[in-house]
Amino acid sequence: MKATVLVRPKQGILDPQGQAVESSLRQLGFSVDGTRIGRVVDLEVEAADVATAREQVEQMCEQLLANPLMESYEIELAEPPA
């Protein structure tokens, strides 16, 4: 089953990378605000059903893919066509 994990800097956590990119975007003439930079992890997980897959990916996030002190995560699961 294909899973996509979106990892983002938590709200209120300084994101200097996002700030730097935002200032570059402004130099290009774009009017932007609130630029934040995260990470996308695509993976395939072997699981019998969506609930088990979600549970496994959640554990991956808690243990490795995100650091809960400064990052939040979202999981998207693409159910295979029946």
Added chain:
Amino acid sequence: MTSPQPRVGVLRFPGACDDRDALWALAAFDAEAVFVWHTEKELPDLDAVVLPGGFSYGDYLRCGAIARFAPAMEAVVEFANGGGLVLGICNGFQILCEAGLLPGVLRRNESLAFVCRDVPLVVERTDTPFTARCEEGQTLTIPVKHGEGNWYVDDDGYNELEAQRQVVLRYEEPVNGSRNDVAGVVNEQGNVMGLMPHPEHAVDPLLGSADGALILSSLVDSARARFLTTV
């Protein structure tokens, strides 16, 4: 040799770069310093462990995030939980935070720039195994060289840390955006310390400062004291 030599292990991860400096400095302060390869499942008989600086496993994902799962790190966690002395320098500090042995996390420097220079540090505590040779309030000059030294915990975490006096070293001036200019912390029990500055690069006046010697020789003293009580 007049005093017994404690044995201090220096962990070697692929991508470490300060392992030899750490080994050399520890040996200079009369420790028997030995390398421990990252795949070792058990530590040899050690009186202390040093996690050196560098870019373990390329610092992929987040700095220290992969190294934390090295077989040798599992052994270090066990060693630390049993009261063993562990010092993490730079990448070693990042690994200890990721492993949950120290509070907080090291983020990208606020400036986004790699910072590489001598910095003044204030010693806030001398009753730790890593700072016993320092004086309270003393200013040490020790170099930093990192892109991700911007230490962070949330408000509750920080207040708890202050209440337990876990901040050991503080930058005298802002260096990387680190919360309250924290440069080095200990765990609650006081047997695990992490710091971003590199004491192993400041052990001889020829290097511009010998202040790092105070930290490493404090560690060797403490390791020796433990070694003597177990003989």
